[in-house]
Amino acid sequence: MSKVINFARWLLTLTIFIFLILFQDGLIDGRTISNTGIIKTIKVDKDEIIDCYDINKQPSFNHPLLHNHTIQRRPSMHPKKLKLDNLGTLQLTQTWHKYGTCPQGTIPIRRITKDNPSTLLRKHRHPELSHSKASHNTLQSIDIIDVHEYATITMHGIFLGAQAKINLWNPIMEIPSELSVSQIWIAAGNGDDLNTIEAGWEVYQPRYHDSKTRFFILWTSDNYKNKCSNLECYGFVHTSSEIALGCSFYELSTFKGNQKDATFSIHKDQNSGNWWVQVQNIPVGYYPSSLFTQLSNTSTRIDFGGEITNMKFKGQHTTTQMGSGHFPSEGGLGISSYFDHIQIIDENNEAKDPSDVKTYVTNPNCYNLQIEDKHTNGYDFYYGGPGYNDNCR
Structure with missing residues (x-):
């Protein structure tokens, strides 16, 4: 026995x-994913670990299109007339920086563990999916738990990128599985061939298991049938040892107090064809153009603004906040959230203020957007709102 x-x-x-x-x-x-490329591990807290990977052994190189890929360490071309002296109020610090740094030649990757899975319950969408009233109503009747609402500006044309300084807040979710995002969309194509690259900040508990404000990127080449945030699948080539995708910002804005913001940009390097993502003028990494069908060339549409998901808990509109949770009509700086120093990069690789702008607000009684008349901080707007209120049900 x-x-x-x-x-x-x-x-x-x-x-x-x-x-x-x-x-x-x-x-x-x-x-x-093998851990043989890990040079150093940084314990952030009980739920978060940063692994410093050898840049040449990063998981993205498992993508079939990136076998034997030669890393581009920095952009070889920068847009002309791009504003680089308006990087805002933020000394860019992510929370994990308090616990250590990754050596040069490595990239920080937020570890996904059993208790912090990458299986997502919601996804971002491009605003065009509900631009018509009919499609929005159809979405509500079929999938009421996944209604996306927007307060954005949109431009159509031929573009090589975009940049904006985005106010950093920590909006409150009514339901943990709802989403609040402030971001830039770079898009091309239509229908099943819609390609997007997205960058900004989000609060989304199903992805991160907390309600912190975190830097994110996302891409799709097939209208979100397959989409990828941060480094949850292969494709994005990470080059920065300073910035980790999916990690929280250490400094945030306070109501009627100190305002924090960061400059986010996405632009195409005309020499390599790669789409670079930068934060505070730090090149974080790039999407090779070979990942895309339509964005392999140029973008034909750019959006800036906020997005939330509305699950209509108990049959009423969500109280999930967009931006600061306050309408532009309540006041400007320190009250409502903002985008400023907005620029688009045209087909000649020259940065310009937006023109021929259209606003898209799905429900102005819940979330709204107001473009500034004087543009003292470059092209700018205030946006956001509280969701459910006497006029938003």
Whole structure:
């Protein structure tokens, strides 16, 4: 009998040992990623770990289009007349910086663990999916738990990128599974061939298991049938040892108090064709143009603004906040959230203020947008709102 018990103990120990080895490697979207490229590990808190990967062994190179890919360490071309002296009020600090730094030649990757899975319950959408009243109503009747609402500005044309300084806030969610985003969309194509690259900040508990304001990027090449945030799948080539995708900002704005913002940009390097993402003029990394069908060339549409998801809990509009949670009509700086120093990059690689702008607000009684007349901070607007109120039900 003792032999049987000893064998059972041995078998249990072996099973646990094998499990721990497999778990340590990290499972992301059903794919095992080896930890052989990890140079250093930084323990942030009980729920967050940053692994510093050798830049040449980053997981994205497992993408079939990126085998034998030669890394572009920095953009080779910058847009002309791009405003780089208006980087805002933020000394760019992410929370994990308090616990350590990644060495040069490595990239910080936020580890996805068993308790912090990458399976997502919601997804961002491009505003055009509900631009017509009919499509919005159809969406509500079919999928009431995934209604997206927007307060954005839109431009159509031929573009090589965009830049804006975005106010940083920590909006409150009514339901943890709802989403609040402030971002830039770069898009091309229509229908199933819609391509987008998106960058900004978001609060989204299903992805991060908390309600912190975090830097994110996202891309799709097939109208969100397959989409990827941060480094949850292969494709984005990370180059910065300073900035981690999916990590929280250390400094945020306060109501009628100090305002914090950061400059986000997406632009196409005309020499390499890569779409670079930058924060506070720090090149974070790029999407190779080979990942896309339509964005392999240029963008034909750019959007700036806010997005939320409305699950209509108990049959009424959500109280999930967009931006600061206050309408532009309540006041400007320190009250309502803003985008300023907005620029688009035209087909000649020259940065310009937006023109021929259209606003898109799905429900102005819940969230609204107001373009400033004087543009003292470049082209700018205030946006956001509280959601449910006496006029928004």
